[in-house]
Amino acid sequence: MPKTARGEAAIVTKTAISKDAPPTPASAERTLSGWGRTSPSAARVVTPDDVTGVLASALLAAGPGDGSLKPGVIARGLGRSYGDAAQCAGGIVVDTQNLGRIGAIDPESGEVEVDAGVSLDALLRAGLESGWFIPVSPGTRQVTIGGAIAADIHGKNHHADGSFCSHVTSVTLDTPRGGHEVGPDADPELFWATAGGMGLTGIITRARVSMRKVETSWMRVDTERHTGIDSLMDGLVRVDGVNRYSVAWVDCAATGSRLGRGILDAGDHATAAELPAKRAADPLAPPRRRGLKVPNLVPPRIMNALTVSAFNEAWFRKGISRTSQIRHLGGFFHPLDAVANWNLLYGRRGFVQYQFVVGDEHRAVIPQAIEMLQKAGAPCTLAVLKRFGPGDPGPLSFPIAGWTLALDLPVGPAGLRPALRRLDDIVAGAGGRVYLAKDARLEPEMFSVMYPRLGEFQAVRRRVDPEGLLQSDLGRRVGICEHAP
Numbered sequence: 001m002p003k004t005a006r007g008e009a010a011i012v013t014k015t016a017i018s019k020d021a022p023p024t025p026a027s028a029e030r031t032l033s034g035w036g037r038t039s040p041s042a043a044r045v046v047t048p049d050d051v052t053g054v055l056a057s058a059l060l061a062a063g064p065g066d067g068s069l070k071p072g073v074i075a076r077g078l079g080r081s082y083g084d085a086a087q088c089a090g091g092i093v094v095d096t097q098n099l100g101r102i103g104a105i106d107p108e109s110g111e112v113e114v115d116a117g118v119s120l121d122a123l124l125r126a127g128l129e130s131g132w133f134i135p136v137s138p139g140t141r142q143v144t145i146g147g148a149i150a151a152d153i154h155g156k157n158h159h160a161d162g163s164f165c166s167h168v169t170s171v172t173l174d175t176p177r178g179g180h181e182v183g184p185d186a187d188p189e190l191f192w193a194t195a196g197g198m199g200l201t202g203i204i205t206r207a208r209v210s211m212r213k214v215e216t217s218w219m220r221v222d223t224e225r226h227t228g229i230d231s232l233m234d235g236l237v238r239v240d241g242v243n244r245y246s247v248a249w250v251d252c253a254a255t256g257s258r259l260g261r262g263i264l265d266a267g268d269h270a271t272a273a274e275l276p277a278k279r280a281a282d283p284l285a286p287p288r289r290r291g292l293k294v295p296n297l298v299p300p301r302i303m304n305a306l307t308v309s310a311f312n313e314a315w316f317r318k319g320i321s322r323t324s325q326i327r328h329l330g331g332f333f334h335p336l337d338a339v340a341n342w343n344l345l346y347g348r349r350g351f352v353q354y355q356f357v358v359g360d361e362h363r364a365v366i367p368q369a370i371e372m373l374q375k376a377g378a379p380c381t382l383a384v385l386k387r388f389g390p391g392d393p394g395p396l397s398f399p400i401a402g403w404t405l406a407l408d409l410p411v412g413p414a415g416l417r418p419a420l421r422r423l424d425d426i427v428a429g430a431g432g433r434v435y436l437a438k439d440a441r442l443e444p445e446m447f448s449v450m451y452p453r454l455g456e457f458q459a460v461r462r463r464v465d466p467e468g469l470l471q472s473d474l475g476r477r478v479g480i481c482e483h484a485p
């Protein structure tokens, strides 16, 4: 194990710097946090402009080391993970935002080679021009290819198409033991460890992604309003059988017989023939660029039980049952992107997102979780319920077949932390787990119960990073990094 940053730099320099290493990238000391803004930490941020020798040049740019720099390097995309996954306190964070090349999309297979810092927004816009859509879309387009692979992200079509890495045919990975070209058939062990490995197997510099052919940028959507959780969950099971995409918004403020009432949206890409005349003129119209911004001065504690309950009531009433609406894919997949920095609404203390998954036979955990948070006095500002199909082979990939609920929870109420601890026990007891891309609080004991294949993942890490150079605040906190300082 390296004792100082100087030692680490020496190891990597020997193994990974190529003869035509790129110019030293820019670097600066910065405090970083995730989207929930709960656990900031300071690191030296290095911003390479070239995919060649990223890891080695980042270590050089961070300086020769005077012992004040703790070991540790991690990649960062657009910082849309909620907790501390893209941070490395006292170490080096490789900001991939300048790695932005998008290759030509193969007109037959839809395959495209992209740099890791390309956002899904940029890829989607480039693809739509010739009728190609991203294979899996999370709730925001402001996510990089590197972040999408590292978290093996899922979308509203998981039950039909699996998660993001099921549509990735190869990944170029820069590790302390040199560069690797991996895929489902080329070093599948390293490929699947990287899928959901939260950056802890290396820095992804490029990937080949298979896009989906679409005739239009519009969706055909059916909406159903359900007055209770059982009807909502039965509805999701029913619509999943016939729709590629489905999702339910849940009103977590409703109690009693209305507990878990919600609005269900299900649909698929609209064909050109399904578009009304006014849309048919521009069938592949791209999403609108976002214009709204949250002002700096947000009143403190704007997200409280009263405002949350009023918002939920209004949203529930707005969701009238309708069939075959034509909606733009921007509004269907990424409604939150309309406001650039909406996370600031949660004020200085920020918020946590608790997203868990449990198998079909444990569906009772969904209403149980909602009720527990209500009893703990912890308002939930946004709750999204989805169904997953079978998971990817990755040892740390989050999805398993069953139910997943994502809950946005403002930090503040005294009952929140103990309620989430109890919920951890219930989820783990049901064989489920919490999503690392959203997590800011899991501890090692609970993490290893939820992710029983941790040892398998660590064995792959030892192969490509025997000194434990790749580290993040998340990896240290949950015990993935065996060499944490």
Ligand SMILES: Cc1cc2nc3c(=O)[nH]c(=O)nc-3n(C[C@H](O)[C@H](O)[C@H](O)COP(=O)(O)OP(=O)(O)OC[C@H]3O[C@@H](n4cnc5c(N)ncnc54)[C@H](O)[C@@H]3O)c2cc1C
Binding pocket: 035, 074, 075, 076, 077, 078, 079, 080, 081, 082, 085, 086, 096, 116, 117, 137, 138, 139, 140, 142, 143, 144, 145, 146, 147, 148, 150, 151, 152, 153, 154, 155, 197, 198, 199, 200, 202, 203, 204, 205, 336, 437, 438, 472
């Ligand atoms: C509004 C909103 C909605 C969301 N909806 C969903 C959803 O529906 N489904 C879902 O699955 N997720 C969802 N997410 C989470 C998001 O998709 C993931 O957290 C994703 O990883 C963020 O990508 P990023 O580029 O911002 O990466 P960051 O947050 O910067 O980093 C996330 C992880 O990826 C690693 N990483 C980033 N780039 C690289 C690289 N080049 N090489 C190696 N590792 C790298 C980092 O080290 C870190 O561990 C949502 C997030 C937000 C804010």
